[in-house]
Amino acid sequence: MKQKKTVLDKVCSINLMRLLISLQYLGICLIIFVGCSTHKKQTKTSPxxxxxxxxxxxxxxxxxxxxxxxxxxxxxxxxxxxxxxxxxxxxxxxxxxxxxxxxxxxxxxxxxxxxxxxxxxxxxxxxxxxxxxxxxxxxxxxxxxxxxxxxxxxxxxxxxxxxxxxxxxxxxxxxxxxxxxxxxxxxxxxxxxxxxxxxxxxxxxxxxxxxxxxxxxxxxxxxxxxxxxxxxxxxxxxxxxxxxxxxxxxxxxxxxxxxxxxxxxxxxxxxxxxxxxxxxxxxxxxxxxxxxxxxxxxxxxxxxxxxxxxxxxxxxxxxxxxxxxxxxxxxxxxxxxxxxxxxxxxxxxxxxxxxxxxxxxxxxxxxxxxxxxxxxxxxxxxxxxxxxxxxxxxxxxxxxxxxxxxxxxxxxxxxxxxxxESPSDFNGKSLLPIEGRSIVETLGNDSIKVRKPLFWEFQGSRAVRWGDWKLVAERGNSWELYNIKKDRTEMNNLASENIEIVNKLANMYESWANRVGAVSDSVARNMPLNKRATFTFSKN
CATH class of the missing domain: 3.40.720.10 (Alkaline Phosphatase, subunit A)
Structure with a gap:
């Protein structure tokens, strides 16, 4: 069975093609190995x-x-x-x-x-x-x-x-x-x-x-x-x-x-x-x-x-x-x-x-x-x-x-x-490293699916996802735990049955929140519930 090309393969191929066309146009015949990471300057064929x-x-x-x-x-x-x-x-x-x-x-x-x-x-x-x-x-x-x-x-x-x-x-x-x-x-x-x-x-x-x-x-x-x-x-x-x-x-x-x-x-x-x-x-x-x-x-x-x-x-x-x-x-x-x-x-x-x-x-x-x-x-x-x-x-x-x-x-x-490439400094200022990860390598390649935890927080509502597990809480409430692979609609809270997993993900969240300046779990639990959701005729 023929293996499907990944997006990374295609990006490398595109960059190699650009270089060969340029060399042919200049009349230069060179045999050269081109690494994908070396291409930094855009050309007219840039997407x-x-x-x-x-x-x-x-x-x-x-x-x-x-x-x-x-x-x-x-x-x-x-x-x-x-x-x-x-x-x-x-x-x-x-x-x-x-x-x-x-x-x-x-x-x-x-x-x-x-x-x-x-x-x-x-x-x-x-x-x-x-x-x-x-x-x-x-x-x-x-x-x-x-x-x-x-x-x-x-x-x-x-x-x-x-x-x-x-x-x-x-x-x-x-x-x-x-x-x-x-x-x-x-x-x-x-x-x-x-x-x-x-x-x-x-x-x-x-x-x-x-x-x-x-x-x-x-x-x-x-x-x-x-x-x-x-x-x-x-x-x-x-x-x-x-x-x-x-x-x-x-x-x-x-x-x-x-x-x-x-x-x-x-x-x-x-x-x-x-x-x-x-x-x-x-x-x-x-x-x-x-x-x-x-x-x-x-x-x-x-x-x-x-x-x-x-x-x-x-x-x-x-x-x-x-x-x-x-x-x-x-x-x-x-x-x-x-x-x-x-x-x-x-x-x-x-x-x-x-x-x-x-x-x-x-x-x-x-x-x-x-x-x-x-x-x-x-x-x-x-x-x-x-x-x-x-x-x-x-x-x-x-x-x-x-x-x-x-x-x-x-x-x-x-x-x-x-x-x-995203630079590490710009206009004389040192930049924070990007938190996100390029998914170019994972597209079309089912063997590469492991990634670092994902985090969220807004006004005390918070979550962390690690693999199939998701720890989530609305502000004013304690953690809930879901197996997203089996239950993405979050119908079955497994927190009480998996205390070790809850603690592990909660510690991940606290470390992340402290690093980026998000609201900690202890503060979030004492915030008022979000009760703004409203039915149109509830006041009638």
Whole structure:
């Protein structure tokens, strides 16, 4: 049986090919051994990188991960690339973004407010000749003071907003009402026909075209704010889904669960987690409540559908420019579905610019199928995310990758794929070593699956995963232990039966927390429980 080439083999082959072509062009005939690690300088054949992040998108919210929501363009990326079944973010937007761009845990960089000990992915790539572009959400650094902005941290081009959430039609900041929309470093006034998802894609396409015209490789960070609240999208997108959700959340969860098993994303022995106790049976709702709930989820689905359409536009441009096969495309989410009540206009149906609605715990429970918990929790529902990687020149097609991968691994993985080393110092400052590990060696090589422990902590919710074991606790509670290989939906707490394993992983966590500045277990246990998850009609 022929052994499948690993990604590392392919990267080495690509670099060797580049060198031989260059030597032939110069008329030099040399017999030379080329080591893969010696290639540091980018050439015109260097792969482009497109990093697409969705906002508050749950594990099962796209077709490739079992959803009923129509996402043909994202699904096509999966068919033409690698789909990861165990990719983890950090369950919170800014924290995930800081780790994504540095390969460090968010505590170490203070969400990029620190620049003395870290280097960002665009800073590394810019230093080897890449055009570096961000379009969309930033939500890092001291953004309210216009400090630590994308331009400050390595991006050549920036269009988007500095904060965490905006009105999709007006660009107004959700929290303050101020205008944090920026074009480069200048304040940007949105036009009358503005819709964030579309306009961020327009800018991304414009900058890709300019980079191609300059014959420069590019790194594009397309940071959508969809499907984050407020639930706003043109009516035609909502209408497409209005009837889809009339069967209620239990039926949708079961349908997603079955499709996920059929797709091979879930072990056949894993159980579907129970409906959250905060969520009532669909049959107990009044007809009026059911219609409103249908509209909430239909709007959320429409926002994802619209985002998928825009991703399709971008992929069409890459194809037209002849650079699709030499572009590494990644798609992921920053955290699980959000269960919190942000309904500022409860008497308005979602969709238009004056409706400020969210979908709350009942539908977040669906988004995170088959798992328990949500954004801000370190149970699987909070940290499990889709991850798709497509690169026809270097990756297998239609592959499932089951290696556990943490978001801190993405920066070293991207650098590994394009064969660029992250420096140990930058602009006269000594840098922390990257915490993540490149997964280039593990892709397509089932014999290499052992890795170091994975850690998480946000506001006292915490976890450590080591092999098949996961130790997890929400703030205000003690440790729970799960065998993720047998029970990834975290239905059977084994802590009382495995005290030695609990102690071993707890000691790992304490050592890590002390090193990076995370909250210790003893402090976390005395913090109040997170009780923000809310059912839409609980106040009625």
């Amino acid at each position: 482009n990188v497109v990093l697409i992040m969705a906002d508050d998108l749950g594990f099962s919210d796209i077709g490739a991960y079992g959803s009923e929501i129509m996402t043909p363009n994202i699904d096509k990326l999966a068919k033409e690339g690698v789909t990861f079944t165990q990719f983890y973010n950090i369950a919170k937007c800014s924290q995930s973004r800081a780790s994504l761009l540095t390969g460090l845990y968010h505590h170490q960089t203070d969400l990029l407010k620190r620049s003395d000990n870290n280097i960002t992915l665009p800073e590394v790539l810019g230093d080897v000749g890449y055009e570096t572009i961000i379009s969309g959400k930033w939500h890092l650094g001291d953004w309210k003071q216009d400090e630590d902005t994308p331009i400050d941290r390595g991006f050549n081009q920036f269009f988007g907003f500095l904060g965490g959430a905006i009105n999709f039609y007006t660009g107004e900041d959700w929290g303050t009402g101020n205008n944090y929309m920026r074009m480069g470093t200048e304040e940007y006034q949105v036009p009358d026909n503005f819709y964030a998802t579309d306009n961020f894609t327009d800018y991304a396409i414009e900058q890709v075209n300019e980079a191609v015209d300059k014959s420069k490789p590019f790194f594009l960070y397309l940071s959508y704010n969809a499907p984050h609240f407020p639930l706003q999208v043109p009516k035609e997108e909502i209408d497409r889904y209005q009837e889809v959700y009339k069967s209620g959340w239990d039926s949708i969860r079961i349908g997603r669960f079955k499709r996920m098993k059929k797709l091979g994303l879930l072990n056949k022995d894993w159980a579907l987690s129970e409906r959250d106790t905060l969520v009532p049976s669909w049959e107990t709702l009044t007809p009026k409540q059911k219609l409103e709930e249908q509209k909430l989820m239909a709007t959320y689905a429409g926002m994802i559908d619209r985002m998928d359409q825009q991703i399709g536009r971008l992929m069409d441009v890459l194809e037209t420019e002849g650079i699709s096969d030499n572009t590494i495309v990644l798609f992921l989410s920053d955290n699980g579905g959000c269960p919190f009540d942000f309904n500022r206009t409860p008497n308005k149906m979602p969709g238009p610019s004056d409706a400020l609605r969210s979908y709350n715990v009942e539908w977040a429970n669906v988004s995170n199928t088959p798992f328990v918990k949500y954004k801000q929790w370190m149970h699987e529902g909070g940290i499990a995310s889709p991850l798709i990687m497509r690169w026809p020149n270097g990756l297998e097609q239609n592959e499932l990758e089951r290696t556990p991968v943490h978001i801190v691994d993405l920066m070293p993985t991207i650098l590994g794929l394009i064969n660029v």
